[in-house]
Amino acid sequence: MELPAHVGVVGGGTMGASIAHVFLTAGATVTVVESDDDRVAAARRALEQSLQGAADRGKLPEGTDVDGLVGATSIVTGVEHLPPDTRLVVEAVPERVDLKQQILGAAAQRCPDAVLATNTSSLSVGAIGRDLPSGRLLGMHFFNPVPAQRLVELIRPPEVPDELVERVRGWVEALGKTAIVVDDAPGFATSRLGVAVGLEAIRMLEEGVASVEDIDTGMKLGYRWPVGPLELTDIVGLDVRLAIAEHLAQELGERFTPPQLLRDKVARGELGRKSGQGFHHWE
Structure with missing residues (x-):
C-alpha cells in the first residue's frame, strides 16, 4: 500500500523528528508542527541530525539529498497551519492526556479526512479520543530510535473499524516496518x-x-x-x-x-x- 501523500507530525522533539524522518525517506510529504519559533528551529536541527546520522551510517540510499529533504519539510507553529488535505496526523507530544486531546481535536477540525494517531506509549487511547469523532483515532506507537526499530504497535479502541486498522497497517509496511495490533489496555503489550x-x-x-x-x-x-x-x-x-x-x-x-x-x-x-x-x- 502507498503512503498517504501528506503526513502531519505534531511535536518535533526526538520522537517527532524521527517519525518525520521515516515518512520523508519513504516518499511522503511531511509537515511538522511545533509551538513557537524557537522550537521550530530546534525541530529542524533534530530532523537534520536524524537524517544526516542515517546517511553517515549508510542507512539512506546513495545520493540522498539530506539538505533537500530538510529544506522541503514544512515546520510550522500551530496545527492550524497543517494542509487541510493531510491524510495522517501523528501526535508525538509529552504524555499528557489534556495536551493530546487539545492537539488532536484541533487536527480533527483542520484535516477532516485525516486518520488521527497518537504515539503514546501507555496512556488510554480511548481517553485521549473521548471528544473526537468516533472511529478516527488509534494508537501508533513508534519505538526509539524510529529509523532503526522495525516495530510499530497499533493500539485499537473498540470503535475503530477494521478498514482503518488495515489501512494504517499498510502504511506501516510501506515504511519497511512491521505492525502488531493490540487492544487499548493499560501499557498495551x-x-x-x-x-x-x-x-x-x-x-x-x-x-x-x-x-x-x-x-x-x-x-x-x-x-x-x-x-x-x-x-x-x-x-x-x-x-x-x-x-x-x-x-x-x-x-x-x-x-x-x-x-x-x-x-x-x-x-x-x-x-x-x-x-x-x-x-x-x-x-
Missing part, C-alpha cells in the same frame, strides 16, 4: 512487558543482587536481548519510564510501583542517555 522487566532489574540492583553490567550482560547473552534492561531504561529515559510505571501502578496495581532508586535518580536529573548519566555513563 510492549510497554507493559518492557516496564515489568525494567522495574525488576532496578529492584535487583537496589537489593544488591548483581551489578548494572552483570544484569545487562545476563539478559543480552542469556536471552539474546540486543541491550540489557538497564541500558534500555537509559535509552528510553528514566523520567519516561517512571511516568509509565506510575500510570501502570494506578491502573494495574502495586506490582508496577516504581522502585525508590528510580525515583531518586530522576530527582537527581540522572535521566539516562539524554542527560549523560543514568544506570550507565553516556558520552
Whole structure:
C-alpha cells in the first residue's frame, strides 16, 4: 500500500523528528508542527541530525539529498497551519492526556479526512479520543530510535473499524516496518512487558543482587536481548519510564510501583542517555 501523500507530525522533539524522518525517506510529504519559533528551529536541527546520522551510517540510499529533504519539510507553529488535505496526523507530544486531546481535536477540525494517531506509549487511547469523532483515532506507537526499530504497535479502541486498522497497517509496511495490533489496555503489550522487566532489574540492583553490567550482560547473552534492561531504561529515559510505571501502578496495581532508586535518580536529573548519566555513563 502507498503512503498517504501528506503526513502531519505534531511535536518535533526526538520522537517527532524521527517519525518525520521515516515518512520523508519513504516518499511522503511531511509537515511538522511545533509551538513557537524557537522550537521550530530546534525541530529542524533534530530532523537534520536524524537524517544526516542515517546517511553517515549508510542507512539512506546513495545520493540522498539530506539538505533537500530538510529544506522541503514544512515546520510550522500551530496545527492550524497543517494542509487541510493531510491524510495522517501523528501526535508525538509529552504524555499528557489534556495536551493530546487539545492537539488532536484541533487536527480533527483542520484535516477532516485525516486518520488521527497518537504515539503514546501507555496512556488510554480511548481517553485521549473521548471528544473526537468516533472511529478516527488509534494508537501508533513508534519505538526509539524510529529509523532503526522495525516495530510499530497499533493500539485499537473498540470503535475503530477494521478498514482503518488495515489501512494504517499498510502504511506501516510501506515504511519497511512491521505492525502488531493490540487492544487499548493499560501499557498495551510492549510497554507493559518492557516496564515489568525494567522495574525488576532496578529492584535487583537496589537489593544488591548483581551489578548494572552483570544484569545487562545476563539478559543480552542469556536471552539474546540486543541491550540489557538497564541500558534500555537509559535509552528510553528514566523520567519516561517512571511516568509509565506510575500510570501502570494506578491502573494495574502495586506490582508496577516504581522502585525508590528510580525515583531518586530522576530527582537527581540522572535521566539516562539524554542527560549523560543514568544506570550507565553516556558520552
